Amino acid sequence: QVNLVESGGGSVQAGGSLRLTCVASRAFYNHACMGWFRQAPGKEREGVVATYIDTEGAWYSDSVKGRFTISQDNANTLSLQMTSLKPEDTAMYYCGGDCRVLTGGPEFGYWGQGTQVTVSS
Numbered sequence: 001q002v003n004l005v006e007s008g009g010g011s012v013q014a015g016g017s018l019r020l021t022c023v024a025s026r027a028f029y030n031h032a033c034m035g036w037f038r039q040a041p042g043k044e045r046e047g048v049v050a051t052y053i054d055t056e057g058a059w060y061s062d063s064v065k066g067r068f069t070i071s072q073d074n075a076n077t078l079s080l081q082m083t084s085l086k087p088e089d090t091a092m093y094y095c096g097g098d099c100r101v102l103t104g105g106p107e108f109g110y111w112g113q114g115t116q117v118t119v120s121s
Contacts, residue, residue: 001110002024002025002026002097002110003024003025003112004022004023004024004025004095004096004097004110004111004112005022005023005024005112005113006020006021006022006093006094006095006112006113006114006115007020007021007023007115008020008021008079008115009093009115009116009117009118010116010117010118011118011119011120012085012117012118012119012120013119013120013121014085014086014087014119014120014121015084015085016085016119017081017082017083017084017085018082018085018117019079019080019081019082020036020079020080020082020093020095020115020117021073021077021078021079021080022034022036022077022078022079022080022095022112023076023077024076024077024078024097025076026076027075027076028053028072028075028076028078028097029053030053030054031052031053031054031055032052032053032097032098033050033051033052033053033097033098033099033100033101033106034050034051034052034053034078034095034096034097034099035047035048035049035050035051035058035059035070035095035096035099035106035108036048036049036070036080036093036094036095036096037093037094037096037105037106037108037111038089038091038092038093038094038117039091039092039094040090040091040092043091046061046063046091046105047059047061047101047104047105047106047107048060048061048064048068048080048093049061049064049068049070049080050099050101050105050106051070053072054072058070059101059105059106061105063088064082064089067082067083067084067085068080068081068082068083069081069083078095080093080095082117085117085119086119087119087120087121088119089117089119090117090118090119091116091117092114092115092116092117093114093115093116093117094108094111094112094113094114095111095112096108096109096110096111096112097109097110097111098110
């Protein structure tokens with residue numbers, strides 16, 4: 001079973017940027033569905049982005065579209081470049097795998113421990 005470890009979170013001022021990294025314990029399978037979701041305290045999980053390994057394009061939530069970009073750095077590493085951060089982006093961010101894009105956003109079969117992102121005004 002693959003393990004995912006997220007890093008790169010932290011505190012940033014509104015308008016700033018962060019780059020989150022997701023390192024898997026093994027290489028991603030071609031066309032594996034991977035992505036990120038987030039959860040703020042007391043709130044529901046919100047899918048952020050989902051993509052298929054070694055393909056172009058990705059699904060982004062409306063709330064992050066145009067500001068966040070997912071990329072694959074190497075065979076077992078994904079990144080989420082987050083720009084123009086807003087206070088409402090504050091959440092624990094999780095890298096997830098085995099995703100399925102359903103109505104309302106992607107669901108993930110497994111994920112890592114998360115990395116905290118805090119955006120202040």
